[in-house]
Amino acid sequence: MDKKKVTALDVAKLAGVSQPTVSRVFSSGMNVKESKRERVLAAAKQLGYQPNALARGLTTRKTKMIGIVMREVQNPFYPEVLEKLYEQLSEKGYHIIFISSINNQIQEKEIRQLIEYSVEGVIITDALLSSNAAERFVQNDIKVVLFNRYIQGENYNAVFCDNYSAGYQIGRYLLNKGHRKVAFISGPLDTSTTIDRKNGFEKAFHEIGIVDYYFELGNYSYDGGFQATFRLLDQYNDIDAIFCGNDITAFGAIDAARGKGLLIPDDISIIGFDDVKMSQWVNYSLTTWKQPIVEMVKNTIEILLNQINEGIDAPQVKTLKGELIERNTVLNRNNSSNYF
Template sequence: MLNKKVTAMDVARLAGVSQSSVSRAFSKNASISIKKRKLILDAAEKLGYQPNAIARGLITNQSRIIGIVMRDVQNPFYPEVLEKFYSRLSGEGYQIMFINSQNDEIQEHEVSQLIEYSVEGVIITDALLTSAAVQKLNRNGISVVLFNRYISDSMSNAVICNNFSAGQKIGQYLLDTGHLQLGFISGPANTSTSLDRSRGFMDTLQKQGIESIPMEDGGFTYQGGFAAAKKLMKHHEKMDALFCANDIMAFGAIDYLTTAGYRIPEDISVIGFDNVTMADWSSYALTTWKQPVDEMIQQAVKLMLDDISGQQEKPEMNFVDGCLIERASVKDRR
């Protein structure tokens, strides 16, 4: 026989208070005395009572749920980001609803799922969001923040590493260290991250009279980086430096180069972008551009909470500067 579920009324009866007092005791920032809150929490613990967050959300019209939509969980950058978002939002009293999108573009049923669970906001990382999807979320009172990417003329907040400036500085760094035969492995052409890194990189090179360099699309994946490096070296054996638009492609490129007999960095330098934990492993010792993830997450959460609370007048697009992390994968050839 099933045990009867303990309710807020049972707690109220034991504590000798009203049911509304029990609700306030379990609500963050609710008006209730310390003495009464302790009385109620003690009664709840004795009975084994746990409030129903969904039911409370229906009453207060505040679900305290934030959706996070992420596509490429195989890229170590994003699980690290997810963990940090979870910690930050939990500290603000929010629960996380995670959607691992199986497509490049967020699907209609995924948008409907977010609406169905009455999320208060959605953070989109590497999945693409159409303007129609943004409008549907906004019509349902759901705040949207794009993380690590942006859409021009979007109605959404966005927090992004300053990828164009980073690309410029990486280009200058490789030139300053005496590299002359450069190559580039990009991510998908439809992502602002890869486009801005590429544009910044080429902006610096073109100012130095280098109009074009060999490029291959690595799709932001390990396998893509491996294959792209193989293609580039097949036709450009004298290449002395390779810029990969993210770390996971750089790992793939390094693994191809070492299996093909190239010494890193003696024969060819490799530089990445993100500074994921694996970049510091001795097998890679990857020089890379560090995305300021902690600051980006802090800004993204602030934008979302300001929007949810009605303190924001219009969407913001915040660019955050990162920095170069030098390890052992780039040789000074001067």
């Protein structure tokens, strides 16, 4: 026979208090005499009572739950981000409702699920926020922060790396290493992340009069990078460097180039973006642009909790700098480097 679950009423009977008193002890702790509080805690310990956080939240209107919407869980960058979000939110006493979105845009059932769980805020990483979704969140007083992207012309909270500056500096870096026949493998063209990295990269080459470069869509995936590199190498035999929109694309590009019999970086240089843990693996040892994940996560949570707890309504946008991490996938073709 299953053991009966201990309820707040059981604790109240053992402690000789009312059920609302038990609820107050485990919610705010206010307006409860110390003697009663001690009896309630002793009874709860004796009975093994564990309060229901969700039910308590519905009473106090503070569920301490944050929704995280993430689409590209195959991209190692985002599991690393999720780990940091979990760590920092847990330290502050918050719980996570994780939604792995299967579409580019947040779907109605996902919005409904977050609302049903009475989340206080939502962090959206690589899924697109529609105007309808934004309106639903506002109607239900759910605060939202976009992570690693922003929406041009819209006033949403956002925290992201300065992708334009990073793309520009990557372009400068390759130029200073003597590369002139370069290719760019991008992610989806409708995101601020791709647009800014692409525009910054182009600017570096336009400044010295190079207006054309090779381009392929890679969709921020290993297979996308692999197939895009095959297409590039099949069409052009003079490419000396490839800038990949993120690291997992770069891993695909490296394996594709090796499959073509090319040596990295002797025959072709490859540079990524993110600096995920796999970038350090000996098999890749990828030169890449490091996104400041810890700082990005910290700022995201700070903005979200300030809006939840301090009543701050004005949209906040935080742009953070990253840094170049040099490893072994970019060759110095002119035997001198004046970068930085």
